[in-house]
Amino acid sequence: MPAPLTQRQVDILEVLRHSATPLSRSEIAAALNVARATLAEGLQELEASGLIAPSGPSVSTGGRPAHTFDINADAARIGIIDVGGSRTRVGVSDLRGELLQTALLDAPVDVGPERILGWACGQLTTMLTTLGPADTAADTGTNTAAGHQRTLIVIGLPGPIDFTTGEVVSPPLMSSWQGFDVRGYIAQQIDAPLIIDNDVNLIALAEQRLSHPTSKVMLVIKLGTGVGGGLVINGHALRGARGSAGDIGHTQATRAHGAPCRCGHTGCVEAIAGGWALVQDLDTRGVQATNITDVARLVRDGEPNAVGLVRAAAKVVGQSVAQAVSLLNPDTVVIAGELLAAGDSIIANIREGVYQYSLPLATRDLTLVPTTLGPLVGLKGGAQLGIDYLFGTIDIPQLAHEHE
Amino acid sequence: MPAPLTQRQVDILEVLRHSATPLSRSEIAAALNVARATLAEGLQELEASGLIAPSGPSVSTGGRPAHTFDINADAARIGIIDVGGSRTRVGVSDLRGELLQTALLDAPVDVGPERILGWACGQLTTMLTTLGPADTAADTGTNTAAGHQRTLIVIGLPGPIDFTTGEVVSPPLMSSWQGFDVRGYIAQQIDAPLIIDNDVNLIALAEQRLSHPTSKVMLVIKLGTGVGGGLVINGHALRGARGSAGDIGHTQATRAHGAPCRCGHTGCVEAIAGGWALVQDLDTRGVQATNITDVARLVRDGEPNAVGLVRAAAKVVGQSVAQAVSLLNPDTVVIAGELLAAGDSIIANIREGVYQYSLPLATRDLTLVPTTLGPLVGLKGGAQLGIDYLFGTIDIPQLAHEHE
DNA sequence: TAACTTATGTTAATTCTCGACATAAGTCGT
DNA sequence: ACGACTTATGTCGAGAATTAACATAAGTTA
Numbered sequence: 001m002p003a004p005l006t007q008r009q010v011d012i013l014e015v016l017r018h019s020a021t022p023l024s025r026s027e028i029a030a031a032l033n034v035a036r037a038t039l040a041e042g043l044q045e046l047e048a049s050g051l052i053a054p055s056g057p058s059v060s061t062g063g064r065p066a067h068t069f070d071i072n073a074d075a076a077r078i079g080i081i082d083v084g085g086s087r088t089r090v091g092v093s094d095l096r097g098e099l100l101q102t103a104l105l106d107a108p109v110d111v112g113p114e115r116i117l118g119w120a121c122g123q124l125t126t127m128l129t130t131l132g133p134a135d136t137a138a139d140t141g142t143n144t145a146a147g148h149q150r151t152l153i154v155i156g157l158p159g160p161i162d163f164t165t166g167e168v169v170s171p172p173l174m175s176s177w178q179g180f181d182v183r184g185y186i187a188q189q190i191d192a193p194l195i196i197d198n199d200v201n202l203i204a205l206a207e208q209r210l211s212h213p214t215s216k217v218m219l220v221i222k223l224g225t226g227v228g229g230g231l232v233i234n235g236h237a238l239r240g241a242r243g244s245a246g247d248i249g250h251t252q253a254t255r256a257h258g259a260p261c262r263c264g265h266t267g268c269v270e271a272i273a274g275g276w277a278l279v280q281d282l283d284t285r286g287v288q289a290t291n292i293t294d295v296a297r298l299v300r301d302g303e304p305n306a307v308g309l310v311r312a313a314a315k316v317v318g319q320s321v322a323q324a325v326s327l328l329n330p331d332t333v334v335i336a337g338e339l340l341a342a343g344d345s346i347i348a349n350i351r352e353g354v355y356q357y358s359l360p361l362a363t364r365d366l367t368l369v370p371t372t373l374g375p376l377v378g379l380k381g382g383a384q385l386g387i388d389y390l391f392g393t394i395d396i397p398q399l400a401h402e403h404e
Numbered sequence: 405m406p407a408p409l410t411q412r413q414v415d416i417l418e419v420l421r422h423s424a425t426p427l428s429r430s431e432i433a434a435a436l437n438v439a440r441a442t443l444a445e446g447l448q449e450l451e452a453s454g455l456i457a458p459s460g461p462s463v464s465t466g467g468r469p470a471h472t473f474d475i476n477a478d479a480a481r482i483g484i485i486d487v488g489g490s491r492t493r494v495g496v497s498d499l500r501g502e503l504l505q506t507a508l509l510d511a512p513v514d515v516g517p518e519r520i521l522g523w524a525c526g527q528l529t530t531m532l533t534t535l536g537p538a539d540t541a542a543d544t545g546t547n548t549a550a551g552h553q554r555t556l557i558v559i560g561l562p563g564p565i566d567f568t569t570g571e572v573v574s575p576p577l578m579s580s581w582q583g584f585d586v587r588g589y590i591a592q593q594i595d596a597p598l599i600i601d602n603d604v605n606l607i608a609l610a611e612q613r614l615s616h617p618t619s620k621v622m623l624v625i626k627l628g629t630g631v632g633g634g635l636v637i638n639g640h641a642l643r644g645a646r647g648s649a650g651d652i653g654h655t656q657a658t659r660a661h662g663a664p665c666r667c668g669h670t671g672c673v674e675a676i677a678g679g680w681a682l683v684q685d686l687d688t689r690g691v692q693a694t695n696i697t698d699v700a701r702l703v704r705d706g707e708p709n710a711v712g713l714v715r716a717a718a719k720v721v722g723q724s725v726a727q728a729v730s731l732l733n734p735d736t737v738v739i740a741g742e743l744l745a746a747g748d749s750i751i752a753n754i755r756e757g758v759y760q761y762s763l764p765l766a767t768r769d770l771t772l773v774p775t776t777l778g779p780l781v782g783l784k785g786g787a788q789l790g791i792d793y794l795f796g797t798i799d800i801p802q803l804a805h806e807h808e
Numbered sequence: 809t810a811a812c813t814t815a816t817g818t819t820a821a822t823t824c825t826c827g828a829c830a831t832a833a834g835t836c837g838t
Numbered sequence: 839a840c841g842a843c844t845t846a847t848g849t850c851g852a853g854a855a856t857t858a859a860c861a862t863a864a865g866t867t868a
Binding site: 438439440441442461464465466467468469 | 824825826827832833834835836
C-alpha cells in the first residue's frame with residue numbers, strides 16, 4: 001500500500017511539467033500561491049522519490065543563484081504503441097515526454113492484431129530493457145514511495161475505443177480486430193499498467209500540450225488511411241459517453257455522394273477523403289498506388305488524377321470541419337496525418353471550405369494549421385497521456401486499468 | 405470592498421443547491437468530507453449573510469431531530485429575459501431557481517431591440533419592485549457581508565453572442581439588433597449586474613441541472629423560429645472561443661438543398677427546418693401561417709403540406725444531430741422549442757435520422773428526448789446561470805460585467 | 809574586500825481542522 | 839409519566855498545516 005501523492009505534490013509536478021525551464025523554489029511557490037516554506041516538505045519527498053531532480057543552479061542575477069528543480073526524466077519509462085492505418089510506430093519516452101527510441105513497422109492495420117501487437121510488444125520489451133528500467137532513484141528503497149508505477153504502456157488505436165470495456169468497437173478500418181482483447185494480449189507480454197485510447201486523441205493531446213498550450217477548444221483532424229478527429233477542451237481530451245467522440249470520418253459529406261464506406265453507410269467523409277478511398281479511386285482510374293504515401297507522392301509529382309482527387313478530398317474535409325467549427329467554435333484546428341505530405345494545397349483547400357461554410361464569428365479568431373510535430377506526433381501524445389497518468393492527473397480513469 | 409466567500413462556503417452552497425431536500429449539518433459535513441465542527445464558522449457566516457436559512461427540524465429517527473439548512477430563496481432576485489424568435493418572456497426567480505412571476509410578449513425579435521428590451525425592462529422593474537427587493541436578511545446590516553449582489557439580470561438572445569464584447573454578432577435572425585448595445589441599454593434602466601448569453605445555452609443549462617443532472621456531455625437543440633444548439637460538458641456550458649459554439653442551425657443540411665438562408669448561405673439546416681422557413685414554404689404553397697405556433701397547429705390538424713414540410717424538417721435536423729452525435733458522442737440529446745408542439749412525430753423523425761447516420765457506438769447509450777420543462781425552460785435556465793454567478797461558480801467570467 | 813542582492817533553512821506564531829466530550833432534544837418501551 | 843436510548847449540537851484542546859520573519863549562505867558588483 002504505497003502512499004499516494006499529496007495534492008500539493010501533484011500541483012508541484014504540474015507546475016514543473018508545464019514550465020519550459022527548470023524552476024527555483026521561489027518560482028514554484030509563486031506559481032502555486034503558497035509560502036516557500038510550505039513547499040519544503042513536499043519538495044523533499046518528491047526529490048527522494050526520484051520524480052523530480054535538482055537541475056543545477058540558475059545564473060545569478062546579482063545575488064545567490066537559485067537551485068532549480070525539474071521533472072526527473074529518468075524516473076519513468078513510457079512505452080507507446082501508435083497503430084495507424086498503414087503503419088505502426090512504437091517508442092519509449094522518458095518522464096519529460098522526450099522520445100528515447102522509436103521503431104516503425106510498415107504494415108496495414110488489417111494484417112491483424114497478433115502480427116502488429118506481437119511486433120510492438122517485442123520491440124517495446126527490447127527497448128525497455130535496453131534503456132534500462134527507469135532509474136529507480138534509490139538505494140534508499142523508497143523508489144515507490146510515491147506510489148507510482150515507473151513503467152507504463154500507452155497504445156493508440158485507429159478506431160473507436162469503447163472505454164467502458166477497453167475494446168475496439170465495430171472498427172470500420174479494423175475488422176480483423178473486432179472483439180480482440182487488446183488489453184489481455186499486451187498484459188500477457190508486458191507487465192505494466194496499460195492505457196488504451198484512440199490514436200487521434202493522442203495526436204490531439206500532443207498538439208495541445210506541445211504546440212498550442214493556450215488553446216481552450218481544439219479540434220484535431222487526422223488525414224491518414226482513415227479520417228479521424230480528436231477534441232481537447234480545457235486541456236482534457238473529450239472522449240464522450242462511450243469514447244467515440246471526435247469521429248468526423250463517418251459523418252456525411254455535404255454533397256450527396258454515393259461512395260460506399262467500409263462502415264456500411266454511403267457518402268461518409270472517409271469514403272471520399274480517407275487514404276483507402278483515394279487509393280481505391282486511383283485504382284479505378286488506372287493509377288497505381290498502394291497506400292497513402294504513394295498518393296501523396298503522386299500529388300507532389302503532379303499526377304492529374306491524384307491532384308484532382310486529393311483536392312476534392314480536402315474540400316470535403318473542409319466542409320466537415322466547417323460543421324464542427326460551427327458546432328464547437330474552437331480556437332484552434334490542427335490537421336495531421338500522412339496526407340499532409342501531398343503539399344500545402346491540402347490546408348488551403350480545407351481552409352477554403354471552412355471559411356466558406358462557417359459563420360464569420362466562428363472563424364474570426366480561428367487558427368487552422370497543419371501539425372508541426374512531425375510523424376512521431378502520435379508517440380509524443382502517448383507520452384503526454386502517460387505522464388498525465390503517472391502524475392495523477394489523468395482525466396478518464398476508465399482508460400487505465402492496472403491488472404493486479 | 406466586500407469580503408468574498410471562502411472556498412468552503414462556495415462548497416457548502418453547491419452542496420445545498422444540488423440537494424433536493426434541506427440538509428442537516430452532519431449531511432453537509434459528510435458530503436464535503438470534513439468534520440462537522442469545521443463547518444460551524446462558515447455555516448454561521450452564510451446564515452448571517454442571509455444566503456442560507458434554517459429549514460425547520462427534520463423528522464426524528466429516534467433521536468434529536470436535526471436542524472436543516474437550505475438556500476434562502478429570498479436572498480436574491482434574478483430577473484431573466486428570454487428573447488425568442490417570435491416571442492419574448494421575462495420572469496423573476498428566487499435564489500432556488502423558482503420562478504415567482506413571468507410575462508409574455510408576443511412579438512417577433514425583429515421588431516427591434518428598443519421595443520423588446522423596453523417592454524422587458526419595464527416588466528422586470530415592476531416585478532422586482534412588487535416582489536420586493538430581496539429579503540435583506542438583516543437588521544444586522546450585514547446583508548452584503550458575503551459580497552454578493554442580491555439582484556441580477558440575465559438575458560438570453562437568439563443569436564451568436566460575442567462575449568468578448570457582449571454584442572450580438574451578425575445575427576441572421578436579428579438584423580435590427582446588429583451593433584445594438586444591449587448591455588448599455590439595460591444598464592441604463594436597471595441597476596444590477598447583467599449576464600448576456602445565448603438563449604439555447606440557457607435552455608441547455610436548465611436541462612442539465614434540472615432534468616439530466618448526471619449527464620456529462622449534453623447537446624440541446626432548439627427548434628423555434630430559428631434552429632439553435634447548446635452544449636453542456638461536465639456541467640459547464642461550452643461556449644467556444646468567441647461564444648458561438650452550439651450553432652447547428654447554419655450548418656449545411658446533408659442533401660444538397662438550394663434553400664437560401666438568411667445568413668447568406670444556402671442549404672442551411674435553418675433554411676429548411678427553421679420556423680421562419682417553414683412559414684415561408686407554407687406560404688409558397690398557399691397555406692396561411694404567420695409563426696411557428698401556427699405551423700405546429702397545422703401539423704396537429706393534419707394539414708398535408710405542413711405535415712410533409714415538418715416531417716422533412718425533422719429529418720434534416722436528425723441528420724445534423726447525427727453529425728453532432730458522431731463528433732461529440734453525447735450521453736444526452738434534448739430537443740426543445742416550439743416546433744415540438746407539432747407532436748411526437750418530430751422526435752421520432754429526428755431519432756430516425758440520428759440512428760441512421762451515426763455509428764452504433766455513438767448511439768448505444770444515447771438518450772434522445774424532448775424537453776419536459778415546458779415553455780418557461782429558457783427562464784429556468786437563466787435562473788440557473790444567475791445562481792451560478794451569485795454563488796461564485798460561474799464558468800465564463802466574460803459573460804458578466806458589473807458596471808461600477 | 810566590503811556592500812549589496814537573492815536564495816535557503818529554521819523557527820515561532822497563527823490559522824485550520826479534527827476528535828472528543830458534555831449537553832440538548834427528540835423517540836420508545838414500560 | 840418517566841427513564842433508557844438515540845441522534846444532533848456546541849465547544850474546547852490537541853495536532854496539523856501554513857505563514858511571516860529572521861538568520862545565514864552564496865553569489866555579484868564597485
